[in-house]
Amino acid sequence: MLDIATAYNKYIFLGNEFLTWIWFLIEKEKDIASIIESKEPVSLEIGNSLVLENNLGDKSKEKITIKGDKAGLEEGTTALKKGAFVTELNLLCKMGEEEEYKFTIKGESFNITGLKTPSTQTTKSEDELEGIILEKAYLLLKVTGVIDTLFLKYIENRISDNWKSKGLQEINNWIHGS
Amino acid sequence: MGLISSTHSMSRYHIEGRFEATVMDEVRRGLTENAIPKQENEYEELSAGWTPYESPYNPDFEKFSFIFGTYFLFSLRIDKKSIPAKLVQKEMALAIEKKKEESGRDFLSKNEKSELKETILDVLIHRIPSIPTIYDILWSYEDKNLFLFTTQKAANELFETLFLNSFNLKPIRLFPYTIVETKSKFSASERDRVLSLSPLKYVKG
Numbered sequence: 001m002l003d004i005a006t007a008y009n010k011y012i013f014l015g016n017e018f019l020t021w022i023w024f025l026i027e028k029e030k031d032i033a034s035i036i037e038s039k040e041p042v043s044l045e046i047g048n049s050l051v052l053e054n055n056l057g058d059k060s061k062e063k064i065t066i067k068g069d070k071a072g073l074e075e076g077t078t079a080l081k082k083g084a085f086v087t088e089l090n091l092l093c094k095m096g097e098e099e100e101y102k103f104t105i106k107g108e109s110f111n112i113t114g115l116k117t118p119s120t121q122t123t124k125s126e127d128e129l130e131g132i133i134l135e136k137a138y139l140l141l142k143v144t145g146v147i148d149t150l151f152l153k154y155i156e157n158r159i160s161d162n163w164k165s166k167g168l169q170e171i172n173n174w175i176h177g178s
Numbered sequence: 179m180g181l182i183s184s185t186h187s188m189s190r191y192h193i194e195g196r197f198e199a200t201v202m203d204e205v206r207r208g209l210t211e212n213a214i215p216k217q218e219n220e221y222e223e224l225s226a227g228w229t230p231y232e233s234p235y236n237p238d239f240e241k242f243s244f245i246f247g248t249y250f251l252f253s254l255r256i257d258k259k260s261i262p263a264k265l266v267q268k269e270m271a272l273a274i275e276k277k278k279e280e281s282g283r284d285f286l287s288k289n290e291k292s293e294l295k296e297t298i299l300d301v302l303i304h305r306i307p308s309i310p311t312i313y314d315i316l317w318s319y320e321d322k323n324l325f326l327f328t329t330q331k332a333a334n335e336l337f338e339t340l341f342l343n344s345f346n347l348k349p350i351r352l353f354p355y356t357i358v359e360t361k362s363k364f365s366a367s368e369r370d371r372v373l374s375l376s377p378l379k380y381v382k383g
Contacts, residue, residue: 013377
Protein backbone atom coordinates (compact mmCIF):
# COMPACT_ATOMS: atom_id res chain seq x y z
CA MET A 1 0.00 0.00 0.00
CA LEU A 2 1.18 3.50 -0.82
CA ASP A 3 1.96 6.02 1.88
CA ILE A 4 -1.46 7.19 3.08
CA ALA A 5 -0.84 10.95 2.83
CA THR A 6 0.65 10.61 -0.66
CA ALA A 7 -2.19 8.36 -1.82
CA TYR A 8 -4.78 10.74 -0.39
CA ASN A 9 -3.51 13.66 -2.44
CA LYS A 10 -2.69 11.69 -5.57
CA TYR A 11 -6.14 10.12 -5.91
CA ILE A 12 -8.38 12.98 -4.81
CA PHE A 13 -9.58 13.13 -8.41
CA LEU A 14 -11.15 9.66 -8.19
CA GLY A 15 -13.60 10.80 -5.52
CA ASN A 16 -14.52 13.92 -7.48
CA GLU A 17 -14.98 11.94 -10.68
CA PHE A 18 -17.17 9.50 -8.75
CA LEU A 19 -19.48 12.26 -7.49
CA THR A 20 -19.71 13.66 -11.02
CA TRP A 21 -20.61 10.17 -12.23
CA ILE A 22 -23.35 9.93 -9.57
CA TRP A 23 -24.85 13.15 -10.90
CA PHE A 24 -24.72 11.63 -14.40
CA LEU A 25 -26.44 8.43 -13.17
CA ILE A 26 -29.20 10.49 -11.55
CA GLU A 27 -29.73 12.74 -14.57
CA LYS A 28 -29.84 9.77 -16.92
CA GLU A 29 -32.16 7.86 -14.55
CA LYS A 30 -29.87 4.86 -14.40
CA ASP A 31 -30.96 1.94 -12.23
CA ILE A 32 -28.75 2.22 -9.15
CA ALA A 33 -30.04 -1.06 -7.67
CA SER A 34 -28.99 -3.00 -10.74
CA ILE A 35 -25.57 -1.28 -10.86
CA ILE A 36 -24.79 -2.30 -7.29
CA GLU A 37 -26.63 -5.62 -7.65
CA SER A 38 -28.98 -4.86 -4.78
CA LYS A 39 -31.99 -7.07 -4.18
CA GLU A 40 -34.05 -4.17 -2.89
CA PRO A 41 -34.85 -0.94 -4.73
CA VAL A 42 -32.22 1.81 -4.37
CA SER A 43 -32.53 5.29 -5.81
CA LEU A 44 -30.52 8.49 -5.54
CA GLU A 45 -31.56 12.11 -5.92
CA ILE A 46 -29.57 15.30 -5.74
CA GLY A 47 -30.37 16.98 -2.41
CA ASN A 48 -30.05 20.63 -1.55
CA SER A 49 -26.40 21.34 -2.34
CA LEU A 50 -23.80 20.67 -4.96
CA VAL A 51 -20.27 22.04 -5.09
CA LEU A 52 -18.02 21.97 -8.16
CA GLU A 53 -14.40 22.96 -8.59
CA ASN A 54 -12.40 23.74 -11.67
CA ASN A 55 -8.61 23.81 -11.56
CA LEU A 56 -7.52 26.78 -13.58
CA GLY A 57 -3.99 25.55 -14.11
CA ASP A 58 -2.07 28.21 -12.20
CA LYS A 59 -2.82 26.67 -8.80
CA SER A 60 -6.00 28.73 -8.58
CA LYS A 61 -9.43 27.17 -8.47
CA GLU A 62 -12.89 28.22 -9.50
CA LYS A 63 -15.54 27.07 -7.04
CA ILE A 64 -19.24 26.92 -7.83
CA THR A 65 -21.71 26.27 -5.02
CA ILE A 66 -25.38 25.63 -5.69
CA LYS A 67 -27.61 25.53 -2.63
CA GLY A 68 -31.30 25.37 -1.89
CA ASP A 69 -34.18 22.95 -2.23
CA LYS A 70 -35.14 22.54 -5.88
CA ALA A 71 -32.29 24.83 -6.94
CA GLY A 72 -31.62 24.88 -10.68
CA LEU A 73 -28.44 23.05 -11.64
CA GLU A 74 -27.79 24.93 -14.91
CA GLU A 75 -24.75 26.71 -13.50
CA GLY A 76 -23.39 23.32 -12.52
CA THR A 77 -23.74 21.89 -16.01
CA THR A 78 -22.10 25.00 -17.44
CA ALA A 79 -19.21 24.48 -15.03
CA LEU A 80 -18.90 20.83 -16.11
CA LYS A 81 -18.61 21.99 -19.72
CA LYS A 82 -15.75 24.25 -18.65
CA GLY A 83 -13.94 21.31 -17.04
CA ALA A 84 -15.19 21.34 -13.44
CA PHE A 85 -15.85 18.28 -11.29
CA VAL A 86 -18.28 17.76 -8.44
CA THR A 87 -16.36 17.92 -5.16
CA GLU A 88 -19.23 17.79 -2.68
CA LEU A 89 -22.75 16.51 -3.09
CA ASN A 90 -25.86 16.36 -0.94
CA LEU A 91 -27.78 13.20 -1.72
CA LEU A 92 -31.11 11.66 -0.91
CA CYS A 93 -30.84 7.87 -0.96
CA LYS A 94 -34.01 5.80 -0.87
CA MET A 95 -33.86 2.09 -0.13
CA GLY A 96 -36.55 -0.54 0.09
CA GLU A 97 -40.10 0.59 0.66
CA GLU A 98 -39.61 3.55 2.93
CA GLU A 99 -35.99 4.02 4.05
CA GLU A 100 -34.64 7.50 3.37
CA TYR A 101 -31.11 8.71 4.03
CA LYS A 102 -29.94 12.25 3.44
CA PHE A 103 -26.28 13.25 3.62
CA THR A 104 -23.47 15.29 2.16
CA ILE A 105 -20.38 13.52 0.89
CA LYS A 106 -17.01 15.03 0.00
CA GLY A 107 -15.20 13.60 -2.97
CA GLU A 108 -11.65 13.83 -1.67
CA SER A 109 -12.16 12.41 1.82
CA PHE A 110 -15.49 10.58 1.58
CA ASN A 111 -16.33 12.33 4.84
CA ILE A 112 -20.03 12.24 5.47
CA THR A 113 -21.78 15.16 7.14
CA GLY A 114 -25.38 15.94 8.05
CA LEU A 115 -26.40 12.31 7.67
CA LYS A 116 -30.03 11.68 8.52
CA THR A 117 -30.99 8.04 8.68
CA PRO A 118 -34.53 6.67 8.74
CA SER A 119 -35.94 7.46 12.18
CA THR A 120 -35.17 5.00 14.95
CA GLN A 121 -36.80 4.66 18.36
CA THR A 122 -36.17 7.63 20.59
CA THR A 123 -36.71 6.24 24.08
CA LYS A 124 -33.43 6.05 25.91
CA SER A 125 -34.33 3.74 28.77
CA GLU A 126 -31.49 1.36 29.56
CA ASP A 127 -33.34 -1.68 28.23
CA GLU A 128 -34.00 -0.04 24.90
CA LEU A 129 -30.60 1.57 24.42
CA GLU A 130 -29.00 -1.55 22.99
CA GLY A 131 -31.84 -1.93 20.47
CA ILE A 132 -31.46 1.67 19.32
CA ILE A 133 -27.69 1.30 18.97
CA LEU A 134 -27.99 -1.91 16.96
CA GLU A 135 -30.58 -0.34 14.67
CA LYS A 136 -28.43 2.77 14.11
CA ALA A 137 -25.35 0.67 13.44
CA TYR A 138 -27.28 -1.40 10.91
CA LEU A 139 -28.52 1.71 9.08
CA LEU A 140 -25.10 3.37 9.02
CA LEU A 141 -23.38 0.25 7.71
CA LYS A 142 -26.10 -0.16 5.12
CA VAL A 143 -25.87 3.32 3.63
CA THR A 144 -22.06 3.40 3.68
CA GLY A 145 -22.11 -0.05 2.07
CA VAL A 146 -24.13 1.39 -0.81
CA ILE A 147 -21.64 4.24 -1.25
CA ASP A 148 -18.63 1.89 -1.22
CA THR A 149 -20.22 -0.59 -3.62
CA LEU A 150 -21.22 2.15 -6.04
CA PHE A 151 -17.74 3.67 -5.85
CA LEU A 152 -16.09 0.33 -6.58
CA LYS A 153 -18.46 -0.14 -9.53
CA TYR A 154 -17.29 3.21 -10.84
CA ILE A 155 -13.67 2.12 -10.50
CA GLU A 156 -14.48 -1.19 -12.17
CA ASN A 157 -15.92 0.74 -15.14
CA ARG A 158 -13.05 3.21 -15.11
CA ILE A 159 -10.39 0.52 -15.50
CA SER A 160 -12.40 -1.57 -17.99
CA ASP A 161 -11.26 -1.88 -21.58
CA ASN A 162 -14.36 -0.22 -22.96
CA TRP A 163 -14.32 2.75 -20.59
CA LYS A 164 -13.26 5.26 -23.24
CA SER A 165 -15.62 4.01 -25.91
CA LYS A 166 -18.62 3.54 -23.64
CA GLY A 167 -18.56 4.93 -20.09
CA LEU A 168 -16.60 8.08 -20.79
CA GLN A 169 -18.39 8.65 -24.08
CA GLU A 170 -21.79 8.60 -22.37
CA ILE A 171 -20.66 11.14 -19.75
CA ASN A 172 -19.15 13.38 -22.42
CA ASN A 173 -22.39 13.26 -24.38
CA TRP A 174 -24.38 14.15 -21.27
CA ILE A 175 -22.12 17.07 -20.39
CA HIS A 176 -21.83 18.46 -23.88
CA GLY A 177 -25.41 17.73 -24.81
CA SER A 178 -25.06 15.60 -27.89
CA MET B 179 -23.00 14.71 16.88
CA GLY B 180 -22.87 11.23 18.30
CA LEU B 181 -24.36 7.91 17.42
CA ILE B 182 -27.79 8.65 18.82
CA SER B 183 -28.60 12.00 17.35
CA SER B 184 -30.75 13.11 14.49
CA THR B 185 -27.82 13.93 12.19
CA HIS B 186 -24.33 12.48 12.00
CA SER B 187 -20.98 13.68 10.76
CA MET B 188 -18.43 10.96 10.52
CA SER B 189 -15.16 9.71 9.17
CA ARG B 190 -14.70 6.04 8.49
CA TYR B 191 -11.86 3.61 9.11
CA HIS B 192 -10.81 0.13 8.09
CA ILE B 193 -9.12 -1.64 11.02
CA GLU B 194 -6.17 -3.63 9.88
CA GLY B 195 -5.18 -6.79 11.73
CA ARG B 196 -6.72 -9.14 14.27
CA PHE B 197 -6.22 -9.77 17.95
CA GLU B 198 -4.39 -12.93 18.84
CA ALA B 199 -5.99 -13.27 22.28
CA THR B 200 -9.69 -13.10 23.16
CA VAL B 201 -11.16 -10.12 21.39
CA MET B 202 -13.26 -8.77 24.25
CA ASP B 203 -10.41 -9.05 26.74
CA GLU B 204 -8.08 -7.21 24.39
CA VAL B 205 -10.58 -4.42 23.78
CA ARG B 206 -11.31 -4.13 27.51
CA ARG B 207 -7.59 -3.97 28.28
CA GLY B 208 -6.96 -1.33 25.59
CA LEU B 209 -9.84 0.84 26.78
CA THR B 210 -9.05 0.54 30.48
CA GLU B 211 -5.33 1.19 30.11
CA ASN B 212 -5.94 4.20 27.90
CA ALA B 213 -9.04 5.63 29.55
CA ILE B 214 -8.94 9.35 30.17
CA PRO B 215 -7.82 9.99 33.78
CA LYS B 216 -10.68 10.62 36.16
CA GLN B 217 -8.83 13.50 37.78
CA GLU B 218 -7.76 16.33 35.53
CA ASN B 219 -4.03 16.99 35.38
CA GLU B 220 -3.80 20.73 35.91
CA TYR B 221 -0.45 20.93 34.13
CA GLU B 222 -1.58 19.31 30.89
CA GLU B 223 -2.84 21.51 28.11
CA LEU B 224 -4.38 18.59 26.27
CA SER B 225 -5.33 15.11 27.29
CA ALA B 226 -7.19 12.42 25.39
CA GLY B 227 -8.49 9.00 26.32
CA TRP B 228 -11.40 6.59 26.10
CA THR B 229 -14.60 6.79 28.08
CA PRO B 230 -17.68 4.56 28.13
CA TYR B 231 -20.41 5.69 25.74
CA GLU B 232 -22.91 5.91 28.58
CA SER B 233 -20.59 7.65 31.01
CA PRO B 234 -18.33 10.24 29.37
CA TYR B 235 -17.29 11.85 32.67
CA ASN B 236 -16.69 8.70 34.68
CA PRO B 237 -14.31 6.53 32.67
CA ASP B 238 -15.19 3.28 34.41
CA PHE B 239 -15.22 0.38 31.96
CA GLU B 240 -15.97 -2.10 34.75
CA LYS B 241 -19.24 -0.39 35.53
CA PHE B 242 -20.34 0.63 32.02
CA SER B 243 -20.42 -1.64 29.01
CA PHE B 244 -18.69 -1.11 25.69
CA ILE B 245 -20.27 -4.19 24.08
CA PHE B 246 -23.57 -3.77 22.29
CA GLY B 247 -24.57 -6.82 20.30
CA THR B 248 -21.70 -7.51 17.92
CA TYR B 249 -20.39 -3.94 18.11
CA PHE B 250 -18.02 -2.08 20.38
CA LEU B 251 -19.24 1.37 21.26
CA PHE B 252 -17.26 3.84 23.34
CA SER B 253 -16.14 7.46 23.15
CA LEU B 254 -12.98 9.45 22.68
CA ARG B 255 -12.78 12.34 25.11
CA ILE B 256 -10.42 15.19 24.42
CA ASP B 257 -9.89 17.66 27.25
CA LYS B 258 -8.30 20.85 26.10
CA LYS B 259 -7.30 24.04 27.85
CA SER B 260 -7.35 27.07 25.67
CA ILE B 261 -6.19 30.40 26.99
CA PRO B 262 -7.98 33.34 25.41
CA ALA B 263 -5.51 35.63 23.62
CA LYS B 264 -7.13 38.71 25.14
CA LEU B 265 -6.55 37.34 28.64
CA VAL B 266 -2.84 36.83 27.87
CA GLN B 267 -2.72 40.36 26.45
CA LYS B 268 -4.25 41.80 29.63
CA GLU B 269 -2.00 39.83 31.99
CA MET B 270 1.05 40.83 29.94
CA ALA B 271 0.16 44.52 30.06
CA LEU B 272 -0.24 44.36 33.85
CA ALA B 273 2.97 42.37 34.36
CA ILE B 274 5.03 44.69 32.14
CA GLU B 275 3.75 47.72 34.03
CA LYS B 276 4.60 46.10 37.37
CA LYS B 277 8.08 45.08 36.26
CA LYS B 278 8.82 48.57 34.98
CA GLU B 279 7.79 50.06 38.30
CA GLU B 280 9.90 47.57 40.24
CA SER B 281 12.99 48.11 38.08
CA GLY B 282 12.56 51.85 37.68
CA ARG B 283 13.13 51.48 33.94
CA ASP B 284 11.00 52.74 31.04
CA PHE B 285 11.28 49.64 28.95
CA LEU B 286 11.78 45.89 29.07
CA SER B 287 14.03 43.90 26.77
CA LYS B 288 12.66 41.32 24.33
CA ASN B 289 14.02 38.52 26.53
CA GLU B 290 12.38 39.90 29.64
CA LYS B 291 9.05 40.09 27.82
CA SER B 292 9.31 36.48 26.62
CA GLU B 293 10.14 35.32 30.15
CA LEU B 294 7.14 37.21 31.49
CA LYS B 295 4.90 35.66 28.84
CA GLU B 296 6.13 32.17 29.68
CA THR B 297 5.40 32.71 33.36
CA ILE B 298 1.95 34.11 32.62
CA LEU B 299 1.09 31.17 30.36
CA ASP B 300 2.26 28.75 33.07
CA VAL B 301 0.06 30.41 35.67
CA LEU B 302 -2.97 30.64 33.40
CA ILE B 303 -2.74 27.04 32.26
CA HIS B 304 -3.07 25.93 35.90
CA ARG B 305 -5.98 28.23 36.57
CA ILE B 306 -8.06 27.49 33.47
CA PRO B 307 -10.12 24.28 33.47
CA SER B 308 -10.11 21.91 30.50
CA ILE B 309 -13.05 21.87 28.14
CA PRO B 310 -14.08 18.30 27.31
CA THR B 311 -15.29 17.23 23.87
CA ILE B 312 -16.76 13.80 23.28
CA TYR B 313 -16.64 11.86 20.02
CA ASP B 314 -18.47 8.53 19.77
CA ILE B 315 -16.86 5.50 18.15
CA LEU B 316 -18.70 2.53 16.72
CA TRP B 317 -16.47 -0.44 15.91
CA SER B 318 -17.64 -3.49 14.03
CA TYR B 319 -14.68 -5.77 14.73
CA GLU B 320 -15.81 -8.67 12.55
CA ASP B 321 -16.04 -6.69 9.33
CA LYS B 322 -13.22 -4.29 10.29
CA ASN B 323 -15.37 -1.16 9.99
CA LEU B 324 -15.15 1.71 12.41
CA PHE B 325 -17.05 5.01 12.50
CA LEU B 326 -15.63 8.02 14.30
CA PHE B 327 -18.37 10.60 14.69
CA THR B 328 -16.46 13.68 13.69
CA THR B 329 -14.66 14.98 10.64
CA GLN B 330 -12.32 17.29 12.56
CA LYS B 331 -8.74 16.75 11.53
CA ALA B 332 -7.23 17.19 15.01
CA ALA B 333 -9.67 14.70 16.53
CA ASN B 334 -8.97 12.22 13.72
CA GLU B 335 -5.23 12.45 14.33
CA LEU B 336 -5.55 11.99 18.09
CA PHE B 337 -7.91 9.08 17.55
CA GLU B 338 -5.52 7.34 15.14
CA THR B 339 -2.57 7.61 17.53
CA LEU B 340 -4.54 6.56 20.60
CA PHE B 341 -6.23 3.65 18.84
CA LEU B 342 -2.95 2.22 17.56
CA ASN B 343 -1.35 2.61 21.01
CA SER B 344 -4.32 1.02 22.75
CA PHE B 345 -5.02 -1.98 20.54
CA ASN B 346 -1.95 -2.37 18.35
CA LEU B 347 -4.28 -2.45 15.33
CA LYS B 348 -3.85 0.13 12.61
CA PRO B 349 -6.86 2.31 11.75
CA ILE B 350 -6.78 3.15 8.04
CA ARG B 351 -8.84 6.18 7.13
CA LEU B 352 -11.26 5.40 4.31
CA PHE B 353 -11.07 7.65 1.26
CA PRO B 354 -11.06 6.78 -2.46
CA TYR B 355 -7.64 5.09 -2.60
CA THR B 356 -7.96 3.15 0.66
CA ILE B 357 -11.46 1.94 -0.22
CA VAL B 358 -9.96 0.32 -3.31
CA GLU B 359 -7.14 -1.17 -1.22
CA THR B 360 -9.24 -2.49 1.65
CA LYS B 361 -12.72 -3.16 0.32
CA SER B 362 -12.35 -4.23 -3.29
CA LYS B 363 -11.84 -7.69 -4.65
CA PHE B 364 -9.68 -6.43 -7.50
CA SER B 365 -6.85 -8.62 -8.72
CA ALA B 366 -3.24 -7.43 -8.56
CA SER B 367 -3.33 -6.35 -12.22
CA GLU B 368 -6.61 -4.47 -11.71
CA ARG B 369 -5.09 -2.68 -8.73
CA ASP B 370 -2.15 -1.71 -10.90
CA ARG B 371 -4.57 -0.25 -13.41
CA VAL B 372 -6.20 1.79 -10.65
CA LEU B 373 -2.80 3.07 -9.53
CA SER B 374 -1.97 4.19 -13.05
CA LEU B 375 -5.17 6.20 -13.52
CA SER B 376 -4.87 9.90 -14.14
CA PRO B 377 -7.55 12.63 -13.97
CA LEU B 378 -10.18 12.69 -16.71
CA LYS B 379 -11.07 15.54 -18.98
CA TYR B 380 -14.61 15.67 -20.29
CA VAL B 381 -14.25 16.87 -23.85
CA LYS B 382 -16.80 17.29 -26.57
CA GLY B 383 -16.47 14.25 -28.76
